[in-house]
Every structure is written in structure tokens, then in C-alpha cells.
Amino acid sequence: MTNKRLKCLLSAAALVWIAACGTGSSDNETKSAELPESAPPKAAEPAKPKEPVELVIFSNTGDSQEGFNSIHGNIIRQKFPDYTFTYIQNKPGSTLPELIAQKQRIDLIYQNISYFYELGSSGNLLYDMTELVQTNKIDLGKFEPTLIDGIRNSGGGKLYGLPVTNVGFVMYYNKEIFDKFGVPYPKDGMYWDELTELAAKLTRKEGDKQYLGFATDLFALMNNPLSIPLLDPKTEKPTFTQDGWNKLLETFVLKPADNPAYKDRTAVLKNIPYRFEFTNSQELAMFAFISKFPQAVPETLEKVNWDMAALPTFRDLPGVGTQTTPEMFGITSMASNKQAAMEVIHYLTTKEAQMMYSKKGLMPVINDPEVKQAFGTGSSFQNINWKAVYYNKPAPITVRTNYQLTVEGILRKHAVQLVLGNSDLNTALRTASEEAEKAVAELKR
CATH class of the missing domain: 3.40.190.10 (Periplasmic binding protein-like II)
Structure with a gap:
């Protein structure tokens, strides 16, 4: 390479x-050779210092x-x-x-x-x-x-x-935005279609501020609940033209983006709305992101009156979350x-x-049940629905390859083009598959 x-x-x-932890081994016991009576005892050698x-x-x-x-x-x-x-x-x-x-x-x-x-x-x-x-x-x-x-x-x-x-993946939400518009908070155990309806109620403009209902970090696609890998582990060919990817992109990308305000924001950012819209400008009501978020940037989340709920699931896969x-x-x-x-x-x-x-x-x-029971109890964030992290059963982990990051970047790029309306779903997946296959072949060479 x-x-x-x-x-x-x-x-x-x-x-x-x-x-x-220490790796020093105990000294081997040695047996002294018999010495003549007149010979003085041999002095013990000093112990060698540990490396x-x-x-x-x-x-x-x-x-x-x-x-x-x-x-x-x-x-x-x-x-x-x-x-x-x-x-x-x-x-x-x-x-x-x-x-x-x-x-x-x-x-x-x-x-x-x-x-x-x-x-x-x-x-x-x-x-x-x-x-x-x-x-x-x-x-x-x-x-x-x-x-x-x-x-x-x-x-x-x-x-x-x-x-x-x-x-894992959970859904963070800004309580103040929900309170502003009188919308009930999201709950554990929701389905994706219910989330879409909830997000639509929060995608609205108030004065000069345009609020968006929901966005997801696209890393959730790579850890999708259908357990579809980016590359087939045997052939190392892209899987994007296989069944399931249409459903995933429709749910995670297209439905949240079915609003001009979402597309406009993506065009300005040149990317899908992300955590900064949740924490900094506080224009994003709900954001699907990694469970490590509060520990990774605690000083950033302190700005937000937030809580979390379990990530929604598919109706034909109730209770199955993303891969961990x-x-x-x-x-x-x-x-x-x-x-x-x-x-x-x-x-x-x-x-x-x-x-x-x-x-x-x-x-x-x-x-270990006792270890799980202690989850979040020592966090600086109190009164948080920490059990949301464990609410869903994690999907089986797919095989990762030596080309994971490269292929992921290609899928992310086409997801943004989908939101902007520059491509349809089938074309985007077919093109992504062709680009990924070519990229992997070049890396192998």
C-alpha cells in the first residue's frame, strides 16, 4: 500500500x-553445588532490576x-x-x-x-x-x-x-424544541413510520429560525439493523444492488429529507445535517447518533436540554436495533x-x-447484569433515559473488510446526492456499487 x-x-x-500489569516472573530456584568444607559460601547474586x-x-x-x-x-x-x-x-x-x-x-x-x-x-x-x-x-x-x-x-x-x-445507536432529542411546539417527546419502542410523522410536526419555521425534525449520522447505515455488509465477505464485491439497501436509504435518508427545508440545509452544508445542528445552532429536534456522544463531547451537550430514546425499529423486525x-x-x-x-x-x-x-x-x-445496571449512574448528566441504550436487541455484527472506509465514503457521497435530488434511489445504488467495485480493485492492485 x-x-x-x-x-x-x-x-x-x-x-x-x-x-x-506487571510481567516480572519469579526467580527460578537454584540448587547450590556441594563445596569443600574449606571453601567460603558463595555470595548470592543481586537480583536483576526489572526492565x-x-x-x-x-x-x-x-x-x-x-x-x-x-x-x-x-x-x-x-x-x-x-x-x-x-x-x-x-x-x-x-x-x-x-x-x-x-x-x-x-x-x-x-x-x-x-x-x-x-x-x-x-x-x-x-x-x-x-x-x-x-x-x-x-x-x-x-x-x-x-x-x-x-x-x-x-x-x-x-x-x-x-x-x-x-x-450502539440511540436517538437524542432537544426537549426545548418539543416544548416550543407542544409536541410529545419520543418514546422507546417507536417504529420508523411513527418517527417520520413525528419529525414532520417539528420541521417548521419560527421567526428566522428553520427547525428540522430528524437527521441521522450515516454511520447508522454501516451498522444497519438488517445486518447487510458493505462488501460481500467472500467475494469482496459491493452489496448495494442487493435487497435491503433501498429500504435502508429510504428510511434513514429519503423520508427525513422529504421537505424543502431539509434539502436547502443539505445544500448549504454540502452534507446531511449533523450533530452541530443539534448542539450548536439547536435547529435539529432529533438526531440518531452513537451512544458514546455524551462522553465524547460532554461540554458540547451541556448546552442542550436533551434526553434520549431508543432508536425506532422496522415493523417487520420489532425490537431489533442497529449493530453495535x-x-x-x-x-x-x-x-x-x-x-x-x-x-x-x-x-x-x-x-x-x-x-x-x-x-x-x-x-x-x-x-454482567450488575455492570449493566450501573450504566450511566456516575455520569455528569442526570435524569437521562439511559436504559434506551439497551432497549433494543442489537443486530448481528457484519464482517468488516480492509476496504471498509473507502466503500463507506462512496455510499455517503451518493446519500447526499439523493437528498439533493440529483439522483434517484436505484441509480444512486447502482452507481455507488460500480464505483466501489472499481475502488476496491484498484486498492488490491
Whole structure:
């Protein structure tokens, strides 16, 4: 893969972690040889000092140093004060190709499942952790159903990482906009057609301010409740012409956009209305986004009188939400102390660490009722419907490929053109499929 391609990948992936424990082994017992009576006893050799442990973590999530520390860094440094952790976020001067050219060691990579494999494979960093998981006696049965299967399936049967936190999709809403127009708040258990009707009541103009009823982050399409992958895992061909995509784009993109005001705003933004219309201008009444939102930018959400509800579901799939997106840590092939790195990841999956995540409002990855019950209880946001995150059953996780980000970008581009009325649904999906197939073929070459 060329450096140009890799730089593009790492820049685009910056969208919407570690712990370690001592690895010193006990000294082997030695049996002294018999000495002549006249020989003085041999002095015991001084114990060799333990080698210092430094673990370098690389990510292209877009998380700042402060953001990483608030979620993961503070936890691992508190647990392992004798270890040195260096966090490197992808940016000019510290992109992956630049770091590799500088012979910078990277011990762990951190990314969500959608982009983890494309990141790891681009730098030849992927490492199968199966043997280390076994020797460290990590119980894979403790994880939420579908998580380990999803990770193994995307890794061709290999375990290139373990999940430490999980991310789902929920619907955030601005209570003040609902109150302004006297519209009842959304509830858990709604269907998509009910949401469309509700959004229409809130898409209206008040003075100079144009309000929009609903928009969704298009990442929800990639984690769709129908569990349709972007690429067929066997052929690595786009799936956009298969059944289901029409329904998904109609529901997530076209119906919310069936209003001139929505199209006008998209034309100005050159993109579908996003979280800034929800938090900054506060012109968006409802926004479907990741469950990590309150922890990622708490200072931004503090501006809004908000709450959350479960994402609506299809009537023919009642109670089935989107796929979850586990955030993973993986040991790299170049890691100098793989055992220490494994112990770090192991700790982040323990009940102790998972309880800390859950209290913050970050979805835990272990299937423990007590940990789930604590969800959101330690968050700075109180009186929030945190149970909305778990209201729906998550859809099975689809296989992610090494071309996920590239194909996703093509679909996003055509979704915007659909909203603007520059293409019809069938044409958009057919064209997206052709472009994606060509792009993947070029990347393989």
C-alpha cells in the first residue's frame, strides 16, 4: 500500500485504552553445588532490576490526548503506575507511514471494529492474539453475545483484538424544541413510520429560525439493523444492488429529507445535517447518533436540554436495533512486550474496569447484569433515559473488510446526492456499487 493511500486512510478515519500489569516472573530456584568444607559460601547474586515497560498506543479515531485519558488513559495509569503509556493520535507529523519510516515502535492499536482491520493491515500491524488469550486464561464467554464472533469473522477466524467498550445507536432529542411546539417527546419502542410523522410536526419555521425534525449520522447505515455488509465477505464485491439497501436509504435518508427545508440545509452544508445542528445552532429536534456522544463531547451537550430514546425499529423486525460497534485494542506484530500488552487489555475487560466504564455511560462489553445496571449512574448528566441504550436487541455484527472506509465514503457521497435530488434511489445504488467495485480493485492492485 502506498504512503499516499495510507495517509488518506488515516486522515479520513478520524471520526465519531489500555492497561497493563506487571510481567516480572519469579526467580527460578537454584540448587547450590556441594563445596569443600574449606571453601567460603558463595555470595548470592543481586537480583536483576526489572526492565521498564513502555507501551505505545496508536489510533486514528480522532480522540485527543485529553479525550483518550478521560475514557481509558486515566484508568490504566491508575492501575499500573509503574508503566509508561504513550498515546499517539494520527495527525500530520505522526501519521502511520511517518511513524513507521521513523522506526517508531507501536505496541497497541485502538479503533472501532469498522476501521480496525483497515488500519492494522495498512501498516502490517495485525497480530493474532489467540495464543496469548489462552495462556492468560481470558474467558471469552464473558463477553456480550455477537462481539467475539463479529471480531473473529472480520479477522478471518483470527483474534486480532479484544473489545473494551461498545457503541450502539440511540436517538437524542432537544426537549426545548418539543416544548416550543407542544409536541410529545419520543418514546422507546417507536417504529420508523411513527418517527417520520413525528419529525414532520417539528420541521417548521419560527421567526428566522428553520427547525428540522430528524437527521441521522450515516454511520447508522454501516451498522444497519438488517445486518447487510458493505462488501460481500467472500467475494469482496459491493452489496448495494442487493435487497435491503433501498429500504435502508429510504428510511434513514429519503423520508427525513422529504421537505424543502431539509434539502436547502443539505445544500448549504454540502452534507446531511449533523450533530452541530443539534448542539450548536439547536435547529435539529432529533438526531440518531452513537451512544458514546455524551462522553465524547460532554461540554458540547451541556448546552442542550436533551434526553434520549431508543432508536425506532422496522415493523417487520420489532425490537431489533442497529449493530453495535465494539471499540478494540489489538497487540501489534512489532510490540516488544506482547505479554505486558496482553495483560493491559485483559485488565480493561475485567469487571472492575468494565464497571468504571458503565458508570460513565460507556457500554460495557461483558455480559454482567450488575455492570449493566450501573450504566450511566456516575455520569455528569442526570435524569437521562439511559436504559434506551439497551432497549433494543442489537443486530448481528457484519464482517468488516480492509476496504471498509473507502466503500463507506462512496455510499455517503451518493446519500447526499439523493437528498439533493440529483439522483434517484436505484441509480444512486447502482452507481455507488460500480464505483466501489472499481475502488476496491484498484486498492488490491
